[in-house]
Amino acid sequence: MRRAYIVDYELYIPSTYVDYKALALETGLPDWVVKDKLGINRKPIERTLYVSDMAKLVAERLMSKYTNVKIDLVVYAGSDFKDKYVWDVAPDVIGYLGLSGAYGVDVSMQCVSSIVALDLLKPSW
8 A cells, every 4th residue: 555645835925914904994894893803913915926826936945845755746725716717726836846747636625725635635544
């Protein structure tokens, strides 16, 4: 039996933020509702990169840690709001990194996609 392991992962968190006052202005909600009821003080916002660009950045960062490792599977666990709605992100990352022979899958479950992806990929032994 072959065993698969998750050896590492990376996250992309934008360095730019929007605060609760700006969110209140954009949504029309009172600022106290955004801050006190929704619990949002500030939210990371990426304004220049597409989702697939962010995935490629973290994949490159992750791959730079490992040499001579065979990658068989790439899983994208992120936003449905993609740059190209009919294309999955994982195969795009595979092509970008030149991982011939690897499989790719996108797991999109909105807020819980990372948790669902880890649960799907956990060993069953």
